[in-house]
Amino acid sequence: GDSVTQMEGPVTLSEEAFLTINCTYTATGYPSLFWYVQYPGEGLQLLLKATKADDKGSNKGFEATYRKETTSFHLEKGSVQVSDSAVYFCALTGGYQKVTFGIGTKLQVIP
Amino acid sequence: EADIYQTPRYLVIGTGKKITLECSQTMGHDKMYWYQQDPGMELHLIHYSYGVNSTEKGDLSSESTVSRIRTEHFPLTLESARPSHTSQYLCASSELVGAQETQYFGPGTRLLVL
Numbered sequence: 001g002d003s004v005t006q007m008e009g010p011v012t013l014s015e016e017a018f019l020t021i022n023c024t025y026t027a028t029g030y031p032s033l034f035w036y037v038q039y040p041g042e043g044l045q046l047l048l049k050a051t052k053a054d055d056k057g058s059n060k061g062f063e064a065t066y067r068k069e070t071t072s073f074h075l076e077k078g079s080v081q082v083s084d085s086a087v088y089f090c091a092l093t094g095g096y097q098k099v100t101f102g103i104g105t106k107l108q109v110i111p
Numbered sequence: 112e113a114d115i116y117q118t119p120r121y122l123v124i125g126t127g128k129k130i131t132l133e134c135s136q137t138m139g140h141d142k143m144y145w146y147q148q149d150p151g152m153e154l155h156l157i158h159y160s161y162g163v164n165s166t167e168k169g170d171l172s173s174e175s176t177v178s179r180i181r182t183e184h185f186p187l188t189l190e191s192a193r194p195s196h197t198s199q200y201l202c203a204s205s206e207l208v209g210a211q212e213t214q215y216f217g218p219g220t221r222l223l224v225l
Contacts, residue, residue, distance in 0.1 A: 032211045038152075043117075043201050043216035053209050087152050092210045099144075099205070104152035 002094040006102035009087075013109050017076040021029040021105050023064075023090035026071065033066055035072040038087045041053070044090040047075075047088070065100075080109045114138060117202050117217035124192055125225050132187045132220045134202030143185040144203040146212065147171060154201070160185060194222045 006023040013019060025031065031052045036044040048057030051066035062077045075091060090102040115136040124130055136143070141162040146154045146169075156169030160179040175189050175194070187205075189196055202217040 011170075029205065032213075034213070036216075038130070041219075043218045044214075045205075046213065046215065049213060091214075099214055103155045104154075106152065 002031070002092060002098065002100045003103040004090050004092055004100050004107055006090045007106070008103070009106040011105060011107050013080055014109070015082055015109055016060070016079045017109075019075070019080045019084075019107070019109070021075040021090075022090055023073045023075065023102060024071050024089075025073065025092050025100075027092055027094045027100075029094065031094045034091040034093075035062070035064055035073070035075050036089040036091060036101075038089065044089060053075050065073075080107070082109045082111055085109045115202065115204055115217040117200075117220050120218060121221050121223075123223045123225065125171060126191075126193055127160075128192050129163060130189050130192055130222070132200055132202075132222070134185045134187070134217055135183050136185075136204040136215075136217075137183060138204060138206070138215070139182060139204055140204035140215075141182065142205040142207065142212070143179070144205070145169070145175075145185070145187050146201040146203065147173065148199040148201055148219070158187065191211055194224045196213050197222060 034049045035047040037047045048059040050057040050066035056065045064075045087104045089104045118133045143160045145158040155171035157173040158177040200220045203214045205212045205214045
């Protein structure tokens with residue numbers, strides 16, 4: 001079946017550091033890929049998505065590129081802020097329209 | 112911007128009580144979901160619905176039940192709450208564009224059973 005593997009946290013960075021959160025997947029067919037963000041005490045918010053190979057999703061300074069050859073969708077941001085502290089979930093929608101989530105990666109940004 | 116609502120946001124209740132967690136969306140989405148989120152953050156699908164009068168069990172066995180009488184409303188009920196039900200419950204609905212599905216989440220209900 002479909003699966004999503006993302007790096008375990010927590011990830012602790014200083015403000016203005018470069019962020020990468022790795023995500024790889026296995027899926028049948030041509031999945032759509034997503035990153036969601038969950039701030040403390042809230043539900044998940046869609047951060048960005050990509051629907052086909054080589055697409056780049058971007059939002060709020062975050063980017064991720066759909067790499068079919070490496071089955072990856074790594075999340076990056078050039079300069080993190082304290083307000084980016086949250087849990088980040090990688091997800092995919094596979095062939096049977098089922099959504100599969102990764103385990104979540106907690107990011108803590110310190111001033 | 113998605114419009115999906117959950118009430119209550121926080122609930123503290125005693126063992127044995129019956130509770131209903133409400134979830135509503137105003138986007139006309141057919142598919143809706145309930146997830147249970149444990150303290151380690153991982154999401155577990157407990158129920159979903161393809162539309163009115165459709166309900167299915169998810170990957171994680173749950174003692175809760177759901178109903179879908181109206182498109183916009185997908186309540187979750189626990190007939191007799193227990194401390195093991197303490198968790199955060201997230202409701203979601205999804206937009207389907209062609210074969211591509213995007214989920215939108217409510218703010219969650221944090222449940223504490225004493």
